[in-house]
Amino acid sequence: MRSSDRPVPADLRRGRGAASRDGGRYGRLTRADEADGWDIPEDLPPLRTTVTEERPRSVINYVRSPDIPFDRTLNPYRGCEHGCIYCFARPTHAYLGLSPGLDFETQLVARPEAPQVLARELRRPGYRVAPLAIGTGTDPYQPVERDRGITRACLSVLRDFGHPVGIVTKGTLIERDIDILSDMAARGLARVGISVTTLDDDLSRRMEPRAPRPARRLKTIRRLAAAGIPVRVMASPMIPGLTDHELEPILEAGAEAGAVAASWIMLRLPLEVSTLWQDWLEEHRPNAKARVMGHLRAMHGGQDYSPRWHVRMRGEGPYAALVAQRFDRAARALGLDCDQPALRCDLFRPPPRLGDQLSLF
Incomplete structure (x- = not known):
């Protein structure tokens, strides 16, 4: 029996997005909770978050995708405690032999040496500077960052090198790093995207159980904007038949908070995410399941998801087409449709190290 056929009891996964620990497409074993045969009452402990460490040889991941505006990313962590049930990055945990479900949000991997490795990569003679995206896989400002500080240390490296960066997050912990980001933004080196999926507090709590509530994210937009940091409100993902009616209100709230640009992406259900998402609908929004999945399949040729370039997003x-037209109209009316200035690449200079020959010019 697959573990997804027997979800973890709700009281043991309180505050989690997924319901099961299915091992994913590479798992040879499945897990299920069974009685041990002893007639002794036993209270099972709730799921706890654990963090292991990884020492990577490189941290810059180069991507070749024609439908995203960057070609390199950095992720300080694997897995994400925010537990957003719709997260397209969940299948990456299968590469670790872990579950894209509950393991993704409870068994995290930190990369404490990422700042040092990043600096080493930026110093390579053949390195060619271009904007680096942080937060495209898992959230760099999830709760574990409060103690680990890996994202902040990476930002310090980028600031010292004069390297451009774009950050995507739901985490309000980014406010801690306003000192670094405002300095970089003043030099045209930084911008931030804040994801606001819904303005409905109850729906957000169920879909994104450990992410900050929508109103708190809007306050983060306000604080970043007040510090001179360009912020984009990301109405992502839009969920047809569940949250897409909120598209215009989300953009209006973002503009009022100080966002200078906006974007949107439709819900994506690659690999294991589809099963996890449909299980979530069954538990939390059963009356909406047929409507949501019907719209998604109509947009992907009858499939839950299509990975084709220029279609998957x-x-x-x-x-x-209707959602895209609504977005364009609302963004234009709110002044969020203007192109942001390109991040500067001409300021990139590896800082001198002890013993380096200094330049005369």
Whole structure:
């Protein structure tokens, strides 16, 4: 029996997004909770978050995708305690032999040497500077960052090198790093995207159980904007038949908070995410399941998801076109449709190290 056929009891996974510990597409073993045969009452402990460490040889991941505006990323952590049930990065945990479900949000991997490795990579003679994206896989400001500080240390490296960076997050902990980000933004080296999926507190708590509530994210936009940091409000993912009616209110709230740009992406369900998402709908929004999945399949040729370039992010067909038109109209009316200035690459200079020959010019 697959573990997804027997979800972990709700009281043991309180505050978690997924319901099961299915091992994923590479797992040879499945896990299920069974009685041990002893007639002794036993209270099982709730799931706890554990953090292991990884020492990477490189931290800059180069991507070749025609439908994203960057070609390199950095992720200080694997897995994400925010537990967003719809997260497209969940399948990456299968590469570690872990579950894209509950393991993704409870068994995290930190990369404490990422700042040093990043500095080493930036010093390589053949390195060519271009904006680096942080937070494209897992959130760099999830709760573990409060104690680990790996994201902040990486930002310090980028600041010292004069390297451009774009950050995507739901985490309000980014406010801690306003000192670094405001300095970089003043030099045209930094911008931030804050994801606001819904303005409904109850829905957010169920879909994104350990992420900050929507109103708190809007306050983060306000604080970053007040510090001179360009912020984009990201109405992502838009969930057809569940949150897409909130598209305009989300953009309005973001603009009021000080965002200078906006973007949106349709819900994506790659690999194991589809099963996890449908299990979540069954538990939390059963009356919406047929409607949500019907719209998604209509946008992906009858499938839950299509990975094709230029289709995977938005879908296609009448419904996808309608959402895109609504976004364009609202963004234009709110002044969020303007192109942001390109991040500067001409300030990149590896800082001198002890013993380096100093330049005369």
